[in-house]
Amino acid sequence: MLRNNEFGQARGSSSSNAEDGRHADDDSVVSSNVTNEEAQTLTRGGLDMESDSDENKRAGIMPRNRREWCIVIFALFIIVGAAAGTGIGLGMYFMNQGSNTNSARGNPPTNNGDKGNGNDGNGNNDDSNLDGSQPEISPETTDDTINSGTPLPTDFAGSVQLHMVEQDISELTSFQGISDNGNSSELSPQQRARNWLVFYDIMPDNLADEQDEQNQSNNATDDLVNSTNNLSSSYLDVNTPAYRVAQRFAAAVFYFATKGEEWDTDNQWLQPGLDECDYPGIRCEEVTIPSISLAEALKYPKYFPDPSDGAVDTTTERMIVEINLPESNLKGTLPDELMTFPFLRRLGLWSNQIEGQIPENISRLQNLESLLLDDNKFTGDIVPAIGSLEKLKMLSLGFNPYVGGEIPEEIGNLYDLEALFLPNMSLRGGLPSSLRNLENLKQLELQLNNLRGGIPDWFGDLINLEKLNLSGNSFYGEVPEVLSKLIKLRELELQDNDLGTIPCSALATVAVLSANCKSSDGTSCDCCTLCV
Secondary structure, eight states, X not given: OOOHHHHHHHHHHHHHHHHHHHHHHTTOOOOTTOOHHHHHHHHHHHHHHHHHHHHHHTTTSOOOSHHHHHHHHHHHHHHHHHHHHHHHHHHHHHHHHHHHXXXXXXXXXXSSSOOSTTBOSSSOBOOSXXXXXXXXXXXXXXXXXTSSSOOOOSSHHHHHHHHHHHTXXXXXXXXXXXXXXXXXXXXOHHHHHHHIIIIIOBOOHHHHXXXXXXXXXXXXOOHHHHHHOOSTTBSOOTTSBHHHHHHHHHHHHHHHHTTGGGOSSXXXXXXXXXXXGGSTTEEEEEEEEEOOBHHHHHHOGGGOOOTTOTTSOEEEEEEEXXXXXXXXXXXXXXXXXXXXXXXXXXXXXXXXXOEEOOOGGGGGOTTOOEEEOOSSEEEEEOOGGGGGOTTOOEEEOOSOTEEEEOOOGGGGGOTTOOEEEOOSSEEEEOOOGGGGGOTTXXXXXXXXXXXXXXXXXXXXXXXXXXXXXXXXXXXXXXXXXXXXXXXXXXXXXXXXXXXXXXXXXXXXXXXXXXXXXXXXXXXXXXXXXXXX
């Protein structure tokens, strides 16, 4: 646009004659002494006032010449370019956010960049939360604010929690606050275990110094690690192999769920910085496991490898293979997390006060060889899932008087089973025919239950049987002579049933034989070593 004075000059030069004529027609008196320059100045002043009024009137009118058109077109180019740049920028931002979300939820990577440790796959650090934004967790946090529909944070506490939920180690609800009579709230064993890992499990000074040196030599730049590992001396962090983090977490949950503070054992459990393999009652072995870290596992949870997966990078760690805490005053219930020790071969918790049901997910202990849970306060039925423990050699659930139901058919799938102890329970019904598959069985104790029916002929298939105790049930009928096939049988207890004659000729190898043969109306047994 032209400035006012320029616009006024242009108007003044073209209109001076017309102004002179108008003043003459109006009989105006113009001094002859006024010079042309002064007259032009006076005229310009009057026209400048007119130009201001005309300028205001022209404010909404289209450009009048090429220069003004050029200015308008240039301004439009700037506006369109800015809008296009903003749109492209926002589009790339949301596409990147969607890619990060897919990665955190388990979708496969789409590039050859860094697949973990907080990078976005293009070599750039990704400061976004694994599942959104979330307030930091403190030792006093009850998680009412963490899990009420709010995504988890990227700090170590949130990372542990997310991994346990993603890998079905813990239920999300187990990280919720527990109401006590509706008046107060306490922390669940899972919450306490998570908080212990994050806030109280501190690495010993000598190990912390070694770790600092290692981090410096590796030039760690991982934003996830640096932002979440606020406690530089924490025993574990997001760089730790995920299987090791899960193991230490599960051990802590087990401690809190069974009232570890009240155990009778020499209790060094959860001593900060003490390897869980050095806890009393724990035995570990060096095992090769996938080296995938907690941070990597969080990015691609659906591609988390099995412990025996040989197609991934591996490392060697001490992993739990036995838990032996008998007669230790364990209370509470067995948590699901206990069933996620992938290398556990022996679980010995007999003679405690453990309540509740045996967890269904016990089937996850695929390396288990001995399950010894007798003499506790368990309730419910024997879970059929036990029948999937194909390596099991010893199963002892006896002296749990509140465990009832029938013996599951699935028990017959335990082909390697050598000892089955189910005495003094509330079992009922007959013996499942699938038990005939237990050809390696050496000891079978079913006394003091409510089992009934005849003694089946398929007992003759248990050719390795050395001890058989069926006393204290409701078996009836004749004792089958097919027991003569049991050439290794040394002990046979049949008292407190309603049985007929015992075929002594078929039991020549039996050293201990007891039955109700004391009274004349009892079992007929000429070869019994004990008549009751």
